[in-house]
Amino acid sequence: MAQQIIDIQISELLERAKEMQAQGQRLVQICCTTLSETLELQYSFDLDFAYTSFRITLPKEGGAVPSISSIFLCAFLYENEIHDLFGVKITGIAVDFQGKFYRTATPRAFNPEAVTGEVKA
Amino acid sequence: MSKRTIIPFGPQHPVLPEPIHLDLVIEDEKVIEAIPSIGFIHRGLEKLVEKKDFIDYVFVAERICGICSFIHGMTYCIAMEELLKLEVPSRAQYLRVIWSELSRIHSHLLWLGLTADAFGFENLFMQSWQIREQILDIIEETTGGRVIFGSCKVGGVRRDISAEKLQEILKKLRSYRNQWTEIGGIFLNDTTVKHRLQGVGKLSMEQAKTLGAVGPMLRGSGVAMDIRMTGYSGYNKLGFTPVVETAGDCYSRCKVRIRELDQSLQLIETCVTQMTEGPLEAKVVGFPNGEFFARSEQPRGEAIYYAKANGTKFLQRLRVRTPTFANLPPLLTALAGCQLADVPVIVLTIDPCISCAER
Amino acid sequence: MSFLSMSKMVLRKLFSAPVTERYPFVPKVHPVGARGKVNIEIEKCIFCGICQRRCPTTAIIVTKEPKVWEIDRLRCISCNLCVDVCPKKCLALDTQYSPCCVGPQKDSYHA
Numbered sequence: 234m235a236q237q238i239i240d241i242q243i244s245e246l247l248e249r250a251k252e253m254q255a256q257g258q259r260l261v262q263i264c265c266t267t268l269s270e271t272l273e274l275q276y277s278f279d280l281d282f283a284y285t286s287f288r289i290t291l292p293k294e295g296g297a298v299p300s301i302s303s304i305f306l307c308a309f310l311y312e313n314e315i316h317d318l319f320g321v322k323i324t325g326i327a328v329d330f331q332g333k334f335y336r337t338a339t340p341r342a343f344n345p346e347a348v349t350g351e352v353k354a
Numbered sequence: 355m356s357k358r359t360i361i362p363f364g365p366q367h368p369v370l371p372e373p374i375h376l377d378l379v380i381e382d383e384k385v386i387e388a389i390p391s392i393g394f395i396h397r398g399l400e401k402l403v404e405k406k407d408f409i410d411y412v413f414v415a416e417r418i419c420g421i422c423s424f425i426h427g428m429t430y431c432i433a434m435e436e437l438l439k440l441e442v443p444s445r446a447q448y449l450r451v452i453w454s455e456l457s458r459i460h461s462h463l464l465w466l467g468l469t470a471d472a473f474g475f476e477n478l479f480m481q482s483w484q485i486r487e488q489i490l491d492i493i494e495e496t497t498g499g500r501v502i503f504g505s506c507k508v509g510g511v512r513r514d515i516s517a518e519k520l521q522e523i524l525k526k527l528r529s530y531r532n533q534w535t536e537i538g539g540i541f542l543n544d545t546t547v548k549h550r551l552q553g554v555g556k557l558s559m560e561q562a563k564t565l566g567a568v569g570p571m572l573r574g575s576g577v578a579m580d581i582r583m584t585g586y587s588g589y590n591k592l593g594f595t596p597v598v599e600t601a602g603d604c605y606s607r608c609k610v611r612i613r614e615l616d617q618s619l620q621l622i623e624t625c626v627t628q629m630t631e632g633p634l635e636a637k638v639v640g641f642p643n644g645e646f647f648a649r650s651e652q653p654r655g656e657a658i659y660y661a662k663a664n665g666t667k668f669l670q671r672l673r674v675r676t677p678t679f680a681n682l683p684p685l686l687t688a689l690a691g692c693q694l695a696d697v698p699v700i701v702l703t704i705d706p707c708i709s710c711a712e713r
Numbered sequence: 714m715s716f717l718s719m720s721k722m723v724l725r726k727l728f729s730a731p732v733t734e735r736y737p738f739v740p741k742v743h744p745v746g747a748r749g750k751v752n753i754e755i756e757k758c759i760f761c762g763i764c765q766r767r768c769p770t771t772a773i774i775v776t777k778e779p780k781v782w783e784i785d786r787l788r789c790i791s792c793n794l795c796v797d798v799c800p801k802k803c804l805a806l807d808t809q810y811s812p813c814c815v816g817p818q819k820d821s822y823h824a
Binding site: 261265286 | 671684
Binding site for chain 2: 794
């Protein structure tokens with residue numbers, strides 16, 4: 234199982250996603266990781282079991298990324314999840330649940346330090 | 355244009371074993387759009403990994419889902435073994451495949467029963483679950499648990515199955531095959547059942563691909579994609595080819611699952627003939643370090659475990675992408691344009707496992 | 714066209730013995746190796762506390778002075794880990810489950 238992780242900038246994201254769509258790749262998942270200083274977003278694609286993952290590094294608070302749900306519609310679930318659990322602002326989600334996707338007792342349960350920042354998307 | 359109404363479907367509904375809520379926008383009897391909302395049973399199991407020893411977390415991983423429990427535990431172990439650079443002994447891999455396929459058989463039989471129940475065929479439901487019960491008995495005899503197997507550990511497996519026991523299991527499974535062929539015939543040939551399944555919840559090949567469908571949902575639409583083709587845990591030695599149907603409706607998803615029952619039995623048979631005696635586990639040395647995406651094929655489709663570790667006994671992050679989560683967007687597409695009465699059947703054909711999806 | 718395709722099966726079932734078990738009139742017999750409740754041979758126990766440290770659900774509490782081994786039956790998930798790690802092999806899993814309970818149910822064993 235070949236898999237590679239490529240570091241990219243936020244500005245490249247939409248371009249890369251379009252490229253992937255043109256190649257007929259499938260969006261496998263979007264994953265967010267809380268590290269001690271930063272947040273990491275991984276956008277994973279798959280074509281015939283060749284696995285590619287693009288990594289973006291964000292600050293822990295007030296990070297914002299554009300949504301790729303206009304390119305891959307199925308991204309809207311992952312993006313809402315990341316918004317609700319990690320407090321990452323994602324702009325232009327196709328179906329935006331406005332923070333009502335997960336009903337957790339603690340807001341941003343997976344990134345509790347980011348208590349400030351925006352509430353409304 | 356007639357008036358549009360919104361009908362809430364769930365979170366409590368007779369066909370749903372677990373809570374998911376759909377807002378159905380309907381026009382007369384026709385569904386125009388469906389808007390999902392989940393998050394009723396979010397348990398934060400991914401977060402728990404920061405407080406649990408990586409060896410003990412396998413017990414939590416198994417409890418992410420009650421139906422595909424073994425494969426959840428196994429995928430977690432595969433991720434850990436990759437990070438620890440462990441080589442799993444071949445006998446352990448074969449045993450893992452046998453248990454995975456047993457859990458696939460019991461999950462598909464459960465699904466057949468639930469589907470029969472969804473279109474109101476109570477008797478067929480009971481017959482499917484009767485066969486499933488016998489599979490659960492085999493599982494209890496070999497692992498000690500009926501639903502939570504608890505037989506997988508980082509580095510190998512915790513129990514062995516003796517050669518006589520394996521032959522006995524094969525003999526039993528072959529007799530159950532006659533039983534499931536009989537009820538499979540009813541699912542595929544009976545006019546009333548066909549009437550409820552054929553042409554319902556269509557998902558074209560193109561849609562299935564772009565919306566990221568996985569598992570029987572994808573294979574029912576004519577895409578030959580099955581993670582077992584990548585040959586994880588020794589599937590490459592078993593001569594595996596995926597089951598594919600092309601119609602893309604509920605009927606073809608049902609057919610994929612019925613054909614996969616026979617295929618799973620075949621895989622178990624191949625395993626039993628190829629298996630050799632040997633050690634059951636590799637010793638765990640050191641702590642995991644690095645990051646890895648482990649992928650496996652569950653009864654419902656592709657599951658992904660992303661593990662990131664920094665060389666301590668606690669992982670930094672474990673992310674689980676379950677098949678039901680990936681199958682939600684295709685479900686919404688399949689629902690658009692269907693009749694209100696068909697909604698329960700279509701929702702069931704993705705084999706929803708909501709506590710899996712929310713973790 | 715196929716109608717009433719189930720009638721053959723239904724008739725057969727009508728004249729055969731029931732497939733369900735007559736529980737609770739006939740007690741359920743679990744196969745050898747089934748994971749039921751944890752039993753302890755308290756005379757052999759050395760109260761080292763390894764089972765307490767390794768228990769994934771923290772169901773076991775071991776105190777050295779006085780020598781008590783306690784288990785919360787509701788928390789225990791019968792995972793067999795304590796049995797695996799016990800240095801004196803004084804723990805074992807029964808094939809029978811512990812009886813139903815509605816709240817925390819502590820069983821204490823004194824040396």
